[in-house]
Amino acid sequence: MSSGARRRKIALLGSRSVGKSSLVKQFIENQFIDSYYPTIEVAYVKTIVHKGNEYVLEIFDTAGQDEYTPINSQHAIGIHGYVLVYSIASRISFEMIQIIYDKIIDFSGLTDIPCVIIGSKSDLDSSRQVDAAEAQQLAQTLKAGWIEASAKNDVNVAKAFELCVQEIEKRNPSNQKEVKAGPGCVVV
Numbered sequence: 001m002s003s004g005a006r007r008r009k010i011a012l013l014g015s016r017s018v019g020k021s022s023l024v025k026q027f028i029e030n031q032f033i034d035s036y037y038p039t040i041e042v043a044y045v046k047t048i049v050h051k052g053n054e055y056v057l058e059i060f061d062t063a064g065q066d067e068y069t070p071i072n073s074q075h076a077i078g079i080h081g082y083v084l085v086y087s088i089a090s091r092i093s094f095e096m097i098q099i100i101y102d103k104i105i106d107f108s109g110l111t112d113i114p115c116v117i118i119g120s121k122s123d124l125d126s127s128r129q130v131d132a133a134e135a136q137q138l139a140q141t142l143k144a145g146w147i148e149a150s151a152k153n154d155v156n157v158a159k160a161f162e163l164c165v166q167e168i169e170k171r172n173p174s175n176q177k178e179v180k181a182g183p184g185c186v187v188v
């Protein structure tokens with residue numbers, strides 16, 4: 001990592017079994033595993049280059065949420081951006097997106113959070129329960145990015161994480177002037 005790299009923390013949230021871990025595994029390790037192991041919590045690190053800048057992404061893969069799962073402070077404090085995942089083949093998982101979004105807003109006290117909504121398992125088009133247009137509409141309302149992706153076929157996976165970085169940086173226009181601590185830095 002060069003000293004100029006920007007560290008950005010990203011949390012993945014969504015219902016159980018929507019493919020959060022599979023998206024991260026495809027992004028980090030370029031592999032897809034068919035079997036299902038519920039996640040407790042895993043953190044990954046990957047360096048990417050976005051618009052000529054190096055980013056060290058710390059990605060937190062979380063346990064699947066339901067409407068009663070409280071927001072964990074670890075997933076809200078110090079997080080720069082969110083990846084909210086639903087499966088295009090599960091209406092219920094799509095309905096969880098607004099619920100999770102509202103919980104983050106309530107917890108953080110912010111009015112707007114950098115996030116990207118991912119319609120996962122896009123290879124399951126024949127079992128589709130969520131229209132792309134409807135999901136895009138929700139993303140527009142939440143001022144979020146949106147993309148459909150398939151971890152299985154490695155479609156739009158890297159792009160989804162890049163979109164998240166884009167949403168983070170969109171809200172951080174001062175990042176050009178980011179102060180980097182160094183030997184010449186004096187704290188008074």
Ligand SMILES: Nc1nc2c(ncn2[C@@H]2O[C@H](COP(=O)(O)OP(=O)(O)OP(=O)(O)O)[C@@H](O)[C@H]2O)c(=O)[nH]1
Nearest residue numbers: 017018019020021022034038039064121150151152
């Ligand atoms: N067809 C298809 N299946 C997928 C895809 N991504 C994940 N799956 C399958 O969906 C199941 C759940 O995937 P996970 O990645 O473990 O889901 P998760 O959201 O991390 O689950 P939790 O840990 O419970 O939150 C597994 O059997 C995966 O193989 C995909 O892109 N296409």
